[in-house]
Protein backbone atom coordinates (compact mmCIF):
# COMPACT_ATOMS: atom_id res chain seq x y z
CA UNK A 120 0.00 0.00 0.00
CA UNK A 121 1.42 3.43 -0.92
CA UNK A 122 1.55 6.26 1.62
CA UNK A 123 -1.05 8.14 -0.44
CA UNK A 124 -3.38 5.13 -0.44
CA UNK A 125 -2.96 4.66 3.34
CA UNK A 126 -3.67 8.35 3.86
CA UNK A 127 -6.78 8.27 1.65
CA UNK A 128 -8.10 5.15 3.40
CA UNK A 129 -7.56 6.71 6.81
CA UNK A 130 -9.21 10.00 5.85
CA UNK A 131 -12.25 8.31 4.34
CA UNK A 132 -13.80 6.95 7.51
CA UNK A 133 -17.23 8.50 6.85
CA UNK A 134 -17.43 7.05 3.34
CA UNK A 135 -20.11 4.34 3.09
CA UNK A 136 -19.35 3.12 -0.45
CA UNK A 137 -16.30 1.25 -1.75
CA UNK A 138 -12.81 2.62 -2.18
CA UNK A 139 -11.05 0.82 -5.01
CA UNK A 140 -7.28 1.16 -5.42
CA UNK A 141 -5.00 -0.30 -8.11
CA UNK A 142 -4.42 -3.60 -6.33
CA UNK A 143 -8.07 -4.17 -5.41
CA UNK A 144 -10.18 -6.74 -7.28
CA UNK A 145 -12.31 -5.12 -9.95
CA UNK A 146 -9.98 -2.12 -10.41
CA UNK A 147 -9.27 -2.87 -14.07
CA UNK A 148 -12.89 -3.40 -14.94
CA UNK A 149 -14.03 -0.30 -13.06
CA UNK A 150 -11.43 2.05 -14.51
CA UNK A 151 -12.46 1.25 -18.09
CA UNK A 152 -15.00 3.37 -19.90
CA UNK A 153 -16.95 2.82 -23.09
CA UNK A 154 -14.30 4.18 -25.49
CA UNK A 155 -11.60 1.49 -25.67
CA UNK A 156 -9.03 4.07 -26.81
CA UNK A 157 -9.05 5.58 -23.30
CA UNK A 158 -6.76 3.70 -20.91
CA UNK A 159 -6.26 5.65 -17.69
CA UNK A 160 -5.21 4.57 -14.19
CA UNK A 161 -6.81 6.54 -11.35
CA UNK A 162 -5.30 6.52 -7.87
CA UNK A 163 -8.74 5.88 -6.40
CA UNK A 164 -12.16 4.89 -7.67
CA UNK A 165 -14.68 6.07 -5.06
CA UNK A 166 -17.85 4.05 -5.59
CA UNK A 167 -20.39 6.32 -3.97
CA UNK A 168 -23.75 5.26 -2.55
CA UNK A 169 -25.20 8.66 -1.59
CA UNK A 170 -24.78 12.42 -1.94
CA UNK A 171 -22.87 12.32 1.36
CA UNK A 172 -20.40 9.84 -0.17
CA UNK A 173 -19.99 12.12 -3.19
CA UNK A 174 -19.25 15.06 -0.88
CA UNK A 175 -16.74 12.91 1.04
CA UNK A 176 -15.01 11.80 -2.17
CA UNK A 177 -14.75 15.38 -3.41
CA UNK A 178 -13.32 16.44 -0.05
CA UNK A 179 -10.80 13.60 -0.10
CA UNK A 180 -9.61 14.51 -3.59
CA UNK A 181 -9.36 18.21 -2.80
CA UNK A 182 -7.48 17.68 0.46
CA UNK A 183 -4.90 15.67 -1.45
CA UNK A 184 -4.82 17.93 -4.52
CA UNK A 185 -5.94 15.07 -6.77
CA UNK A 186 -7.86 15.74 -10.00
CA UNK A 187 -11.48 14.56 -10.03
CA UNK A 188 -13.25 12.69 -12.83
CA UNK A 189 -16.99 12.16 -12.49
CA UNK A 190 -18.36 8.96 -13.91
CA UNK A 191 -22.01 8.22 -14.63
CA UNK A 192 -22.50 5.78 -17.51
CA UNK A 193 -18.90 6.10 -18.73
CA UNK A 194 -19.90 7.10 -22.27
CA UNK A 195 -17.78 10.22 -22.52
CA UNK A 196 -16.29 9.82 -25.99
CA UNK A 197 -13.20 11.99 -25.22
CA UNK A 198 -12.77 10.10 -21.93
CA UNK A 199 -13.59 12.78 -19.37
CA UNK A 200 -14.82 10.19 -16.87
CA UNK A 201 -11.36 8.59 -16.64
CA UNK A 202 -8.26 10.12 -15.06
CA UNK A 203 -4.63 9.16 -14.54
CA UNK A 204 -3.51 9.58 -10.93
CA UNK A 205 -6.74 11.16 -9.67
CA UNK A 206 -10.04 10.25 -8.05
CA UNK A 207 -12.95 8.88 -10.04
CA UNK A 208 -16.23 9.82 -8.36
CA UNK A 209 -18.01 6.72 -9.58
CA UNK A 210 -21.82 6.85 -9.47
CA UNK A 211 -22.44 3.34 -10.83
CA UNK A 212 -23.94 2.19 -7.52
CA UNK A 213 -26.42 5.07 -7.57
CA UNK A 214 -28.94 3.92 -10.15
CA UNK A 215 -32.29 3.93 -8.30
CA UNK A 216 -35.26 5.47 -10.10
CA UNK A 217 -38.54 6.36 -8.39
CA UNK A 218 -41.65 7.28 -10.33
CA UNK A 219 -44.60 9.33 -9.14
CA UNK A 220 -47.04 8.20 -11.81
CA UNK A 221 -49.78 10.54 -10.70
CA UNK A 222 -47.64 13.66 -10.93
CA UNK A 223 -45.73 12.21 -13.92
CA UNK A 224 -42.33 12.78 -12.37
CA UNK A 225 -39.32 10.45 -12.18
CA UNK A 226 -36.48 10.97 -9.73
CA UNK A 227 -33.32 9.15 -10.80
CA UNK A 228 -30.00 8.89 -9.00
CA UNK A 229 -27.03 10.44 -10.78
CA UNK A 230 -25.51 7.15 -11.94
CA UNK A 231 -28.65 5.71 -13.53
CA UNK A 232 -28.45 4.51 -17.11
CA UNK A 233 -31.13 5.20 -19.69
CA UNK A 234 -32.18 1.56 -19.38
CA UNK A 235 -32.92 2.13 -15.68
CA UNK A 236 -34.97 5.25 -16.37
CA UNK A 237 -36.90 3.69 -19.26
CA UNK A 238 -37.65 0.48 -17.35
CA UNK A 239 -38.98 2.34 -14.31
CA UNK A 240 -41.06 4.90 -16.20
CA UNK A 241 -42.50 2.43 -18.71
CA UNK A 242 -43.97 0.37 -15.88
CA UNK A 243 -46.43 3.26 -15.65
CA UNK A 244 -46.78 3.82 -19.41
CA UNK A 245 -44.64 6.95 -19.13
CA UNK A 246 -41.33 8.10 -20.60
CA UNK A 247 -39.11 11.10 -21.08
CA UNK A 248 -36.60 11.88 -23.81
CA UNK A 249 -33.39 9.84 -23.58
CA UNK A 250 -30.67 8.91 -26.06
CA UNK A 251 -30.52 6.05 -28.55
CA UNK A 252 -28.34 3.60 -26.61
CA UNK A 253 -29.65 2.13 -23.36
CA UNK A 254 -26.31 1.92 -21.54
CA UNK A 255 -25.68 5.67 -21.80
CA UNK A 256 -25.67 7.43 -18.42
CA UNK A 257 -28.47 9.91 -17.73
CA UNK A 258 -25.86 12.12 -16.00
CA UNK A 259 -23.67 13.19 -18.88
CA UNK A 260 -26.56 12.94 -21.34
CA UNK A 261 -28.90 15.27 -19.43
CA UNK A 262 -26.28 17.84 -18.46
CA UNK A 263 -25.18 18.21 -22.10
CA UNK A 264 -28.71 18.24 -23.57
CA UNK A 265 -30.00 14.78 -24.43
CA UNK A 266 -31.25 13.90 -27.91
CA UNK A 267 -33.31 10.82 -28.58
CA UNK A 268 -36.38 9.45 -30.30
CA UNK A 269 -38.78 11.60 -28.27
CA UNK A 270 -36.90 14.90 -28.55
CA UNK A 271 -38.84 16.41 -31.46
CA UNK A 272 -42.08 15.74 -29.58
CA UNK A 273 -41.05 16.46 -25.98
CA UNK A 274 -37.81 18.43 -26.23
CA UNK A 275 -34.30 17.50 -25.14
CA UNK A 276 -33.78 15.51 -21.95
CA UNK A 277 -32.62 18.73 -20.26
CA UNK A 278 -35.86 20.44 -21.37
CA UNK A 279 -37.70 17.87 -19.24
CA UNK A 280 -35.49 18.41 -16.21
CA UNK A 281 -37.43 19.84 -13.26
CA UNK A 282 -34.89 19.81 -10.48
CA UNK A 283 -31.55 18.42 -9.37
CA UNK A 284 -29.84 17.56 -6.13
CA UNK A 285 -26.21 18.55 -6.56
CA UNK A 286 -23.00 18.30 -4.58
CA UNK A 287 -20.98 21.47 -5.07
CA UNK A 288 -17.22 21.85 -5.30
CA UNK A 289 -17.33 22.96 -1.66
CA UNK A 290 -19.03 19.69 -0.71
CA UNK A 291 -22.40 21.27 0.01
CA UNK A 292 -25.56 19.34 -0.99
CA UNK A 293 -28.07 21.71 -2.61
CA UNK A 294 -31.23 21.70 -4.70
CA UNK A 295 -31.45 23.65 -7.95
CA UNK A 296 -34.59 24.29 -9.96
CA UNK A 297 -36.36 27.21 -11.64
CA UNK A 298 -36.81 28.96 -8.26
CA UNK A 299 -33.80 27.88 -6.24
CA UNK A 300 -30.46 28.86 -7.80
CA UNK A 301 -32.07 29.54 -11.21
CA UNK A 302 -28.77 30.58 -12.83
CA UNK A 303 -27.16 27.31 -11.83
CA UNK A 304 -30.22 25.42 -13.05
CA UNK A 305 -29.95 27.27 -16.37
CA UNK A 306 -26.28 26.27 -16.69
CA UNK A 307 -26.91 22.63 -15.81
CA UNK A 308 -29.18 22.30 -18.84
CA UNK A 309 -26.49 22.15 -21.51
CA UNK A 310 -23.36 23.25 -19.64
CA UNK A 311 -22.20 19.70 -18.86
CA UNK A 312 -20.51 18.54 -15.68
CA UNK A 313 -18.81 21.85 -14.90
CA UNK A 314 -20.79 22.91 -11.84
CA UNK A 315 -21.01 19.98 -9.43
CA UNK A 316 -22.03 16.35 -9.19
CA UNK A 317 -25.73 15.73 -9.66
CA UNK A 318 -26.93 13.01 -7.33
CA UNK A 319 -30.63 13.20 -8.26
CA UNK A 320 -32.37 14.27 -11.46
CA UNK A 321 -36.14 14.92 -11.47
CA UNK A 322 -37.80 14.64 -14.87
CA UNK A 323 -41.18 15.48 -16.34
CA UNK A 324 -42.76 12.35 -17.89
CA UNK A 325 -45.16 11.86 -20.77
CA UNK A 326 -47.59 9.05 -21.56
CA UNK A 327 -46.10 6.65 -24.11
CA UNK A 328 -47.51 3.26 -25.08
CA UNK A 329 -45.91 0.77 -27.45
CA UNK A 330 -44.45 2.72 -30.37
CA UNK A 331 -44.29 2.00 -34.06
CA UNK A 332 -40.58 2.05 -34.83
CA UNK A 333 -37.67 0.20 -36.40
CA UNK A 334 -35.45 0.43 -39.43
CA UNK A 335 -35.26 -0.39 -43.11
CA UNK A 336 -32.08 -1.33 -44.90
CA UNK A 337 -31.63 -0.22 -48.48
CA UNK A 338 -28.87 -0.94 -51.01
CA UNK A 339 -26.30 1.85 -50.79
CA UNK A 340 -26.17 2.07 -54.58
CA UNK A 341 -29.35 4.17 -54.29
CA UNK A 342 -27.99 6.43 -51.53
CA UNK A 343 -28.30 9.71 -53.46
CA UNK A 344 -32.02 9.39 -54.15
CA UNK A 345 -32.81 7.75 -50.78
CA UNK A 346 -31.11 10.61 -48.94
CA UNK A 347 -33.04 13.26 -50.86
CA UNK A 348 -36.36 11.53 -50.20
CA UNK A 349 -35.46 11.12 -46.53
CA UNK A 350 -34.81 14.88 -46.34
CA UNK A 351 -38.08 15.69 -48.10
CA UNK A 352 -40.04 13.43 -45.76
CA UNK A 353 -38.39 15.15 -42.79
CA UNK A 354 -39.35 18.61 -44.04
CA UNK A 355 -43.05 17.82 -43.67
CA UNK A 356 -42.97 15.36 -40.77
CA UNK A 357 -44.92 16.05 -37.57
CA UNK A 358 -43.11 16.39 -34.23
CA UNK A 359 -43.94 12.79 -33.33
CA UNK A 360 -41.54 11.56 -36.02
CA UNK A 361 -37.95 10.79 -35.08
CA UNK A 362 -35.87 9.83 -38.12
CA UNK A 363 -32.26 8.87 -38.67
CA UNK A 364 -30.32 8.00 -41.83
CA UNK A 365 -27.11 6.00 -41.60
CA UNK A 366 -24.62 5.48 -44.43
CA UNK A 367 -22.86 2.31 -43.46
CA UNK A 368 -21.41 -0.98 -44.64
CA UNK A 369 -23.84 -3.90 -44.50
CA UNK A 370 -22.64 -6.27 -41.75
CA UNK A 371 -22.20 -10.01 -42.32
CA UNK A 372 -25.36 -10.65 -40.30
CA UNK A 373 -27.78 -13.52 -41.00
CA UNK A 374 -30.65 -11.11 -41.73
CA UNK A 375 -28.66 -9.35 -44.50
CA UNK A 376 -28.81 -11.03 -47.93
CA UNK A 377 -25.37 -12.36 -48.86
CA UNK A 378 -25.23 -10.15 -51.95
CA UNK A 379 -25.29 -6.97 -49.78
CA UNK A 380 -22.90 -8.04 -47.00
CA UNK A 381 -19.77 -5.90 -46.90
CA UNK A 382 -21.26 -3.44 -49.43
CA UNK A 383 -22.57 0.12 -48.92
CA UNK A 384 -25.98 0.21 -47.28
CA UNK A 385 -28.37 2.91 -46.15
CA UNK A 386 -30.26 2.35 -42.92
CA UNK A 387 -33.32 4.49 -42.30
CA UNK A 388 -34.57 4.26 -38.74
CA UNK A 389 -37.63 5.92 -37.29
CA UNK A 390 -39.96 6.13 -34.35
CA UNK A 391 -43.40 7.66 -33.95
CA UNK A 392 -43.90 9.12 -30.47
CA UNK A 393 -47.67 8.60 -30.47
CA UNK A 394 -50.25 5.85 -31.03
CA UNK A 395 -48.70 2.87 -32.85
CA UNK A 396 -51.46 2.60 -35.51
CA UNK A 397 -51.03 6.26 -36.40
CA UNK A 398 -47.25 5.71 -36.47
CA UNK A 399 -47.54 2.86 -38.94
CA UNK A 400 -49.45 5.12 -41.32
CA UNK A 401 -47.26 8.22 -40.88
CA UNK A 402 -43.93 6.36 -41.13
CA UNK A 403 -44.98 4.33 -44.16
CA UNK A 404 -43.14 6.57 -46.68
CA UNK A 405 -39.82 5.98 -44.85
CA UNK A 406 -40.24 2.28 -45.63
CA UNK A 407 -40.78 2.98 -49.31
CA UNK A 408 -38.04 5.50 -50.10
CA UNK A 409 -36.66 2.86 -52.47
CA UNK A 410 -36.73 -0.93 -52.60
CA UNK A 411 -36.11 -2.21 -49.05
CA UNK A 412 -33.73 -5.11 -48.61
CA UNK A 413 -34.79 -5.67 -44.99
CA UNK A 414 -37.74 -4.02 -43.21
CA UNK A 415 -37.79 -4.33 -39.42
CA UNK A 416 -40.41 -1.70 -38.62
CA UNK A 417 -43.07 -2.95 -36.21
CA UNK A 418 -44.97 -1.96 -33.08
CA UNK A 419 -42.75 -2.50 -30.04
CA UNK A 420 -42.46 -1.53 -26.38
CA UNK A 421 -40.41 1.67 -26.09
CA UNK A 422 -37.66 0.01 -23.96
CA UNK A 423 -37.17 -2.56 -26.75
CA UNK A 424 -36.65 0.24 -29.26
CA UNK A 425 -34.20 1.83 -26.84
CA UNK A 426 -32.03 -1.29 -26.93
CA UNK A 427 -32.02 -1.99 -30.68
CA UNK A 428 -28.78 -0.09 -31.31
CA UNK A 429 -27.00 -1.49 -28.22
CA UNK A 430 -25.35 -4.38 -30.11
CA UNK A 431 -23.70 -1.88 -32.50
CA UNK A 432 -22.47 0.26 -29.61
CA UNK A 433 -20.57 -2.27 -27.56
CA UNK A 434 -17.83 -1.26 -25.13
CA UNK A 435 -14.13 -1.73 -25.88
CA UNK A 436 -13.54 -0.56 -29.46
CA UNK A 437 -11.50 2.60 -30.05
CA UNK A 438 -13.92 5.36 -31.04
CA UNK A 439 -13.83 8.80 -32.61
CA UNK A 440 -16.55 11.18 -33.70
CA UNK A 441 -17.05 14.54 -35.38
CA UNK A 442 -20.47 16.12 -35.38
CA UNK A 443 -22.20 19.35 -36.29
CA UNK A 444 -25.68 20.88 -36.36
CA UNK A 445 -27.29 22.34 -39.47
CA UNK A 446 -30.46 24.09 -40.55
CA UNK A 447 -30.34 22.64 -44.06
CA UNK A 448 -28.75 19.64 -45.71
CA UNK A 449 -28.29 20.78 -49.31
CA UNK A 450 -27.57 18.58 -52.33
CA UNK A 451 -23.79 19.19 -52.33
CA UNK A 452 -23.76 18.11 -48.66
CA UNK A 453 -25.63 14.92 -49.44
CA UNK A 454 -23.20 14.15 -52.27
CA UNK A 455 -20.18 14.87 -50.08
CA UNK A 456 -21.47 12.63 -47.27
CA UNK A 457 -22.00 9.72 -49.67
CA UNK A 458 -18.62 10.19 -51.40
CA UNK A 459 -16.82 10.48 -48.07
CA UNK A 460 -18.32 7.28 -46.75
CA UNK A 461 -17.39 5.50 -49.97
CA UNK A 462 -13.81 6.76 -49.74
CA UNK A 463 -12.91 4.80 -46.60
CA UNK A 464 -12.21 1.06 -46.46
CA UNK A 465 -13.15 0.98 -42.74
CA UNK A 466 -16.18 -1.28 -42.22
CA UNK A 467 -16.85 0.60 -38.95
CA UNK A 468 -17.07 4.04 -40.54
CA UNK A 469 -20.50 5.53 -40.73
CA UNK A 470 -22.29 8.79 -41.35
CA UNK A 471 -25.40 9.45 -39.30
CA UNK A 472 -27.94 12.18 -39.99
CA UNK A 473 -30.60 12.76 -37.35
CA UNK A 474 -33.63 15.03 -37.55
CA UNK A 475 -33.80 17.49 -34.67
CA UNK A 476 -35.99 20.62 -34.54
CA UNK A 477 -39.64 20.26 -33.47
CA UNK A 478 -40.07 20.87 -29.73
CA UNK A 479 -36.30 21.40 -29.34
CA UNK A 480 -36.53 24.45 -31.59
CA UNK A 481 -39.50 25.96 -29.75
CA UNK A 482 -37.48 26.55 -26.57
CA UNK A 483 -35.87 30.03 -26.70
CA UNK A 484 -32.12 29.80 -27.35
CA UNK A 485 -31.31 31.65 -24.11
CA UNK A 486 -33.67 29.61 -21.89
CA UNK A 487 -31.03 26.94 -21.24
CA UNK A 488 -27.29 26.63 -21.80
CA UNK A 489 -28.07 24.32 -24.75
CA UNK A 490 -28.31 27.00 -27.44
CA UNK A 491 -28.23 25.66 -31.04
CA UNK A 492 -32.01 25.39 -31.11
CA UNK A 493 -32.53 26.39 -34.74
CA UNK A 494 -30.81 23.24 -36.06
CA UNK A 495 -32.93 20.86 -38.08
CA UNK A 496 -30.28 18.17 -38.62
CA UNK A 497 -27.38 16.67 -36.70
CA UNK A 498 -24.61 15.21 -38.87
CA UNK A 499 -22.16 12.76 -37.28
CA UNK A 500 -19.11 10.98 -38.66
CA UNK A 501 -18.24 7.92 -36.54
CA UNK A 502 -15.36 5.52 -36.89
CA UNK A 503 -13.98 2.76 -34.66
CA UNK A 504 -10.98 0.47 -34.50
CA UNK A 505 -10.01 -2.77 -32.82
CA UNK A 506 -8.00 -2.89 -29.59
CA UNK A 507 -4.28 -2.66 -30.38
CA UNK A 508 -4.78 -0.52 -33.50
CA UNK A 509 -3.89 3.18 -33.30
CA UNK A 510 -7.01 4.70 -34.86
CA UNK A 511 -5.09 7.40 -36.76
CA UNK A 512 -6.83 6.70 -40.06
CA UNK A 513 -10.25 6.62 -38.39
CA UNK A 514 -9.64 9.96 -36.68
CA UNK A 515 -8.46 11.54 -39.90
CA UNK A 516 -11.46 10.22 -41.84
CA UNK A 517 -13.96 11.72 -39.40
CA UNK A 518 -12.10 15.05 -39.23
CA UNK A 519 -11.79 15.33 -42.99
CA UNK A 520 -15.49 14.65 -43.50
CA UNK A 521 -16.46 17.29 -41.01
CA UNK A 522 -14.00 19.84 -42.47
CA UNK A 523 -15.33 19.43 -45.98
CA UNK A 524 -19.06 19.72 -45.24
CA UNK A 525 -20.57 22.38 -47.53
CA UNK A 526 -23.67 23.00 -45.35
CA UNK A 527 -23.33 25.98 -42.97
CA UNK A 528 -22.91 24.91 -39.34
CA UNK A 529 -25.29 26.49 -36.80
CA UNK A 530 -23.57 25.04 -33.77
CA UNK A 531 -22.28 21.96 -32.02
CA UNK A 532 -23.70 19.68 -29.38
CA UNK A 533 -21.40 19.67 -26.35
CA UNK A 534 -21.82 15.92 -25.81
CA UNK A 535 -20.45 15.28 -29.29
CA UNK A 536 -17.35 17.47 -28.92
CA UNK A 537 -13.95 15.85 -28.62
CA UNK A 538 -11.12 18.41 -28.66
CA UNK A 539 -12.73 21.39 -30.39
CA UNK A 540 -12.97 23.38 -27.13
CA UNK A 541 -16.24 24.20 -25.31
CA UNK A 542 -16.66 27.51 -27.14
CA UNK A 543 -17.69 25.46 -30.19
CA UNK A 544 -20.93 24.55 -28.42
CA UNK A 545 -21.94 27.97 -27.12
CA UNK A 546 -22.70 31.36 -28.68
CA UNK A 547 -20.67 34.18 -27.06
CA UNK A 548 -23.39 35.41 -24.63
CA UNK A 549 -24.15 31.86 -23.51
CA UNK A 550 -20.48 31.17 -22.89
CA UNK A 551 -20.06 34.41 -20.93
CA UNK A 552 -23.01 33.50 -18.72
CA UNK A 553 -21.66 29.98 -18.21
CA UNK A 554 -18.32 31.43 -17.10
CA UNK A 555 -20.10 33.58 -14.54
CA UNK A 556 -21.98 30.59 -13.13
CA UNK A 557 -18.74 28.61 -13.08
CA UNK A 558 -17.07 31.45 -11.19
CA UNK A 559 -19.93 31.45 -8.66
CA UNK A 560 -20.02 27.70 -8.05
CA UNK A 561 -16.58 26.31 -8.88
CA UNK A 562 -14.05 29.18 -8.82
CA UNK A 563 -11.13 26.75 -8.30
CA UNK A 564 -12.19 24.65 -11.29
CA UNK A 565 -12.42 21.48 -9.22
CA UNK A 566 -14.63 20.00 -11.95
CA UNK A 567 -12.36 20.46 -14.92
CA UNK A 568 -12.39 17.05 -16.61
CA UNK A 569 -15.25 17.92 -18.95
CA UNK A 570 -15.74 20.37 -21.83
CA UNK A 571 -14.24 22.82 -19.41
CA UNK A 572 -15.62 26.28 -18.91
CA UNK A 573 -12.84 28.31 -17.38
CA UNK A 574 -14.04 30.26 -14.31
Ligand SMILES: Cc1cc2nc3c(=O)[nH]c(=O)nc-3n(C[C@H](O)[C@H](O)[C@H](O)COP(=O)(O)OP(=O)(O)OC[C@H]3O[C@@H](n4cnc5c(N)ncnc54)[C@H](O)[C@@H]3O)c2cc1C
Pocket residue numbers: 152153188189190191192193194195196199200210229230249250251252254255256257258259260261262263264265266267311312313315316317318432534535568569
Ligand atom coordinates in the same frame (compact mmCIF):
# COMPACT_ATOMS: atom_id res chain seq x y z
C1 LIG B 1 -22.75 4.76 -27.58
C2 LIG B 1 -23.15 6.20 -27.33
C3 LIG B 1 -24.40 6.64 -27.73
C4 LIG B 1 -24.79 7.95 -27.49
N1 LIG B 1 -26.02 8.34 -27.91
C5 LIG B 1 -26.44 9.57 -27.61
C6 LIG B 1 -27.77 9.97 -27.98
O1 LIG B 1 -28.53 9.22 -28.57
N2 LIG B 1 -28.16 11.21 -27.63
C7 LIG B 1 -27.34 12.06 -26.96
O2 LIG B 1 -27.77 13.18 -26.66
N3 LIG B 1 -26.08 11.73 -26.65
C8 LIG B 1 -25.62 10.51 -26.95
N4 LIG B 1 -24.34 10.15 -26.62
C9 LIG B 1 -23.46 11.12 -25.98
C10 LIG B 1 -23.67 11.09 -24.49
O3 LIG B 1 -24.78 11.91 -24.17
C11 LIG B 1 -22.43 11.64 -23.76
O4 LIG B 1 -21.33 10.85 -24.06
C12 LIG B 1 -22.66 11.71 -22.25
O5 LIG B 1 -21.63 12.44 -21.67
C13 LIG B 1 -22.70 10.33 -21.63
O6 LIG B 1 -23.03 10.40 -20.29
P1 LIG B 1 -22.46 9.31 -19.28
O7 LIG B 1 -22.96 9.65 -17.95
O8 LIG B 1 -22.69 7.95 -19.83
O9 LIG B 1 -20.91 9.61 -19.42
P2 LIG B 1 -19.70 9.66 -18.41
O10 LIG B 1 -18.52 9.32 -19.23
O11 LIG B 1 -19.94 8.86 -17.19
O12 LIG B 1 -19.67 11.17 -18.01
C14 LIG B 1 -19.33 12.15 -18.96
C15 LIG B 1 -19.23 13.48 -18.25
O13 LIG B 1 -20.52 13.87 -17.83
C16 LIG B 1 -20.45 14.47 -16.56
N5 LIG B 1 -21.31 13.72 -15.65
C17 LIG B 1 -21.81 12.48 -15.80
N6 LIG B 1 -22.67 12.20 -14.80
C18 LIG B 1 -22.67 13.28 -14.00
C19 LIG B 1 -23.37 13.63 -12.82
N7 LIG B 1 -24.25 12.80 -12.24
N8 LIG B 1 -23.15 14.85 -12.28
C20 LIG B 1 -22.28 15.70 -12.84
N9 LIG B 1 -21.60 15.43 -13.97
C21 LIG B 1 -21.81 14.24 -14.54
C22 LIG B 1 -19.01 14.50 -16.16
O14 LIG B 1 -18.47 15.75 -16.54
C23 LIG B 1 -18.39 13.44 -17.00
O15 LIG B 1 -17.06 13.71 -17.34
C24 LIG B 1 -23.91 8.84 -26.85
C25 LIG B 1 -22.65 8.41 -26.47
C26 LIG B 1 -22.27 7.10 -26.70
C27 LIG B 1 -20.90 6.66 -26.31
